[in-house]
Amino acid sequence: MKERFVGIFKAIGRFFVKLGNAIKRGVVCAARATGRFLANFWRSFRAFCGMIYSNKKAFAGAIILILFAFLAIFGRLIFPYDDKTSFADMYLKPSGEHWLGTDGMGRDLFDMIIHGTQDVMSIAIFTAFFTVGFGVLMGIISGYAGGWTDRIIGLISNVFMSLPQFPILLILSMFITIRDNFTLALILSVFSWPGLARSVRSQIMSLKERDFIQICSVMGVGRVHIIFTELLPNIMSFVAINFISSMKNAITASVGMMTLGIALFEPTNWGAIIVSARNSGAFAIPAARLCIIAPVVAIMLFQIGAILFSNGLDEAFNPRLRKN
Amino acid sequence: MSEFWSKTRRFFYKTKYFWVKLLVTLLTMLIVAVLSFVLIKSLPGDVVHQYALNLQNTLKVPYEEAYATAVRMLNYDPEQNIFSAFMTYLGGLFRGNLGQSIYLEDVTANSIIADYLPWTLLVSSVSLLLSFVIGTMMGVRMARKRNGATDTVCTGVITVTGAVPDYLLGVILLMVFGSVLGIFPTYGAYDLATVGHPWEYFVSILHHAALPIITYTIAQVGGWALMAKGSAVAVLGDDYVNAAVLRGLPPRLIERRYLKRNAMLPLVTSLVISLAYLFGGSAVMESVFAYPGIGRAFTTYIGKRDYFVVQGLFLFLSFFIILANLVADFLCGLLDPRVRER
Numbered sequence: 001m002k003e004r005f006v007g008i009f010k011a012i013g014r015f016f017v018k019l020g021n022a023i024k025r026g027v028v029c030a031a032r033a034t035g036r037f038l039a040n041f042w043r044s045f046r047a048f049c050g051m052i053y054s055n056k057k058a059f060a061g062a063i064i065l066i067l068f069a070f071l072a073i074f075g076r077l078i079f080p081y082d083d084k085t086s087f088a089d090m091y092l093k094p095s096g097e098h099w100l101g102t103d104g105m106g107r108d109l110f111d112m113i114i115h116g117t118q119d120v121m122s123i124a125i126f127t128a129f130f131t132v133g134f135g136v137l138m139g140i141i142s143g144y145a146g147g148w149t150d151r152i153i154g155l156i157s158n159v160f161m162s163l164p165q166f167p168i169l170l171i172l173s174m175f176i177t178i179r180d181n182f183t184l185a186l187i188l189s190v191f192s193w194p195g196l197a198r199s200v201r202s203q204i205m206s207l208k209e210r211d212f213i214q215i216c217s218v219m220g221v222g223r224v225h226i227i228f229t230e231l232l233p234n235i236m237s238f239v240a241i242n243f244i245s246s247m248k249n250a251i252t253a254s255v256g257m258m259t260l261g262i263a264l265f266e267p268t269n270w271g272a273i274i275v276s277a278r279n280s281g282a283f284a285i286p287a288a289r290l291c292i293i294a295p296v297v298a299i300m301l302f303q304i305g306a307i308l309f310s311n312g313l314d315e316a317f318n319p320r321l322r323k324n
Numbered sequence: 325m326s327e328f329w330s331k332t333r334r335f336f337y338k339t340k341y342f343w344v345k346l347l348v349t350l351l352t353m354l355i356v357a358v359l360s361f362v363l364i365k366s367l368p369g370d371v372v373h374q375y376a377l378n379l380q381n382t383l384k385v386p387y388e389e390a391y392a393t394a395v396r397m398l399n400y401d402p403e404q405n406i407f408s409a410f411m412t413y414l415g416g417l418f419r420g421n422l423g424q425s426i427y428l429e430d431v432t433a434n435s436i437i438a439d440y441l442p443w444t445l446l447v448s449s450v451s452l453l454l455s456f457v458i459g460t461m462m463g464v465r466m467a468r469k470r471n472g473a474t475d476t477v478c479t480g481v482i483t484v485t486g487a488v489p490d491y492l493l494g495v496i497l498l499m500v501f502g503s504v505l506g507i508f509p510t511y512g513a514y515d516l517a518t519v520g521h522p523w524e525y526f527v528s529i530l531h532h533a534a535l536p537i538i539t540y541t542i543a544q545v546g547g548w549a550l551m552a553k554g555s556a557v558a559v560l561g562d563d564y565v566n567a568a569v570l571r572g573l574p575p576r577l578i579e580r581r582y583l584k585r586n587a588m589l590p591l592v593t594s595l596v597i598s599l600a601y602l603f604g605g606s607a608v609m610e611s612v613f614a615y616p617g618i619g620r621a622f623t624t625y626i627g628k629r630d631y632f633v634v635q636g637l638f639l640f641l642s643f644f645i646i647l648a649n650l651v652a653d654f655l656c657g658l659l660d661p662r663v664r665e666r
Binding site: 260 | 346348349351352354355356359360363366455483484487488489491492495496499545550556606607608611612623626629631634635638641642645646649664
């Protein structure tokens with residue numbers, strides 16, 4: 001009886017030892033793989049940083065963009081925003097307490113702009129994500145598959161390209177009021193994917209004829225593998241550049257939509273600050289002009305950062321441009 | 325007979341580019357027409373009823389007759405099934421009947437277009453011309469003296485102006501020149517007081533249009549300059565320019581005869597394409613300047629929820645943009661054979 005128990009315990013013990021070993025092995029393996037991945041990632045990241053650092057434009061752009069990203073993530077913690085309105089503090093001049101003065105409802109303008117960064121950035125990033133995701137997907141499919149698939153996708157993107165954007169957005173606004181950034185991003189990207197898809201398609205078509213892809217298909221490598229490990233890395237820089245520039249376009253379009261009152265937003269969104277300042281007649285009040293200038297400068301700074309960064313990336317990755 | 329068929333087939337094959345474009349255009353137009361029909365179809369049902377009640381009061385006729393008139397005037401019967409309603413709708417479109425206002429009897433989409441479109445055309449065509457001329461001159465100069473002071477300064481200016489969305493540029497210019505300095509008027513297209521005096525009326529129109537034109541021009545000039553620079557740089561590398569330099573021709577002559585003319589060729593096609601946007605106008609820009617253009621009229625009537633006018637304007641604007649695109653594509657295909665083969 002006793003021996004039987006001992007046997008069971010021993011078996012359980014052996015099982016746990018084995019399990020422990022397996023876990024240990026798994027962990028070691030995973031750690032090694034992660035380490036390798038991290039090392040690889042770190043190496044390519046450092047190469048990327050070096051490339052950016054060596055290009056003046058890209059470096060300046062990257063610094064501006066990082067600043068905005070930092071503000072978007074941590075800005076609300078560092079500069080807490082108080083949305084209490086008081087008409088006694090309307091349009092105060094800049095001072096130690098209010099760095100950029102106050103707006104028409106007595107809120108601190110500087111804090112509003114910092115607070116709004118997150119909103120603006122999230123619209124930009126969502127839109128860029130949808131645009132690039134869908135555009136690259138369609139471009140790769142139509143470039144790689146060719147034939148009828150290509151023709152149909154080409155026709156669809158042609159139709160989307162010739163649809164007039166602003167009239168349709170205005171019409172849409174009669175049915176739905178856009179309330180969240182996600183919907184706005186989806187609507188904005190509906191009109192921006194075809195251009196990207198077309199240029200990705202032409203890049204894929206020229207890459208497809210190169211030797212390394214031909215060899216892959218002769219060797220019988222799967223399609224998914226070819227697309228993800230051979231084709232995608234080759235157009236990555238192009239995709240990155242387009243990501244940045246569609247962020248830029250998204251900000252332009254979203255602020256325009258706010259100006260027309262198609263989209264509703266948090267009052268701290270830069271576009272909303274401009275619109276509400278204009279509607280309350282800020283032109284006539286000298287002290288209120290800062291409410292228009294400050295958000296415009298913020299938008300301008302971001303746009304300049306995006307333009308510099310994408311141009312710099314283009315120069316860094318495109319050897320033809322680097323030569324002259 | 326077979327020769328005829330092979331000839332026909334060859335003809336279609338050669339002109340494939342144009343047929344594809346035509347097909348795309350027709351598809352897009354159909355989509356737009358369906359969209360605007362859906363807009364009407366999704367109306368609350370009592371719009372016609374309300375309109376009929378209005379008519380009943382003004383014309384002093386029995387309700388049934390007023391209702392029939394309302395259906396005829398709005399060209400929409402809520403009781404029809406969806407296909408025949410669509411057909412009636414298309415029929416109305418072909419008769420040039422774009423849409424009747426629900427609120428005002430003498431306002432139709434056609435009259436709104438006649439009132440507002442000329443202002444949009446004035447501002448956008450003048451600014452397009454100005455920005456094209458200035459931009460190409462700048463671009464060619466930049467290409468000639470690359471990495472010189474002019475190039476650096478111009479590139480900086482273009483980066484900054486390209487970074488500001490055009491309507492925000494408008495807001496700033498309006499604030500500086502309109503409100504602070506008071507040089508330009510801040511709204512409208514002309515002074516009402518000048519109507520009847522041809523010369524003053526003309527000056528007043530120019531005065532009011534100046535700020536929108538300046539804004540549009542500044543916003544567009546950068547794009548043209550960069551495009552011109554790119555194409556001029558490509559031309560500069562060509563052999564005939566080098567040969568001209570070697571022959572000792574004066575640089576000014578080279579710039580005018582050899583460089584500008586050839587660099588302009590690809591730009592002309594882009595110019596044709598941007599003609600399409602002339603008619604659309606920019607709704608945002610016109611609402612910033614309170615300028616009575618077609619884009620502003622569109623947003624105003626959307627604000628009023630005047631559905632029939634809105635769909636008419638939408639259809640008109642979209643069709644114009646689409647058609648202009650088609651014409652641009654055709655012209656590009658005619659001018660540049662490489663486009664056709666793609």
